[in-house]
Amino acid sequence: MLKGFKDFIMRGNVVDLAVGIVIGAAFTAVVTAFTAAFLKPLIQLLGGGTGVDAGKPTVRGVVFDIPGFVNALITFVLTAAVLYFLVVYPLNRLAERRKRGEEPPPEAPSEEVKLLTEIRDALVRQQVAPGAVNDILGRHQQEPPR
Template identity: 80%
Template sequence: MNSMFKGFKDFIMRGNVVDLAVGIVIGAAFTAVVTAFTDAFLKPLIQLMGGGSGQQKGVWTVNGVEFDYATFINAVITFLLTAAVLYFLVVYPLNKLAERRKRGEEPPPAAPSEDIKLLTEIRDALIRQQVPPGAANDLLGRGQQPPRS
């Protein structure tokens, strides 16, 4: 049973699965934005260009059957915009980063913050002075207080 969970953990922690999950979430969120844009702006433009009057804009009627071509064109544009933005904002940058890592040109890690530098200096100074582990609390006035009576 334990090996089954270990295998599942290894599967989930693989970069591909995590990348896929992130891509799906970002894609779903961005699709909602693109769909709202195309429904609010592009579909009315398609209907204006398609002519027709009243409720019939963007719709062909043949023998009483309506063919809503404006909705179809709108869906195609939504798909293309979503795919293009996801490619250029997610896939392309991640592929470039992967190429750099393979070539060993990974960008250097960010410099540590001032807080980390200060804490490192304090740690090094304490080590140089051979201060016992609890002495830092004593120096800072955090030692144990005597019990109150």
């Protein structure tokens, strides 16, 4: 199961890219909700004042939404950090391990495959008539097109 998941991650095709974008968007929504619900009010309180315009300085009637900007900046940094440490860094480490040859060797063939290989080799050693191995194994050769 984990091997299949690892192969899925390392495939790198368009579907995987789409899945990554959807996951990234969903995670960004979570971080945005967190910063809007907890950090923005805290920034507004630190900026002074209460109410909707707390912490937003006004110059000649123009409101500067500094808490909104700081909130967006924190959202970006948190999203980038989590994606880096949970996606990019582990994949880079895996790629380095593959380059160095530390990747675990492929799984050994099953007992059935080993048995069939031994049967095939024994039949070939007996030098059976051409095509007899295919007949024994149930393979049918197609005639070439005319």
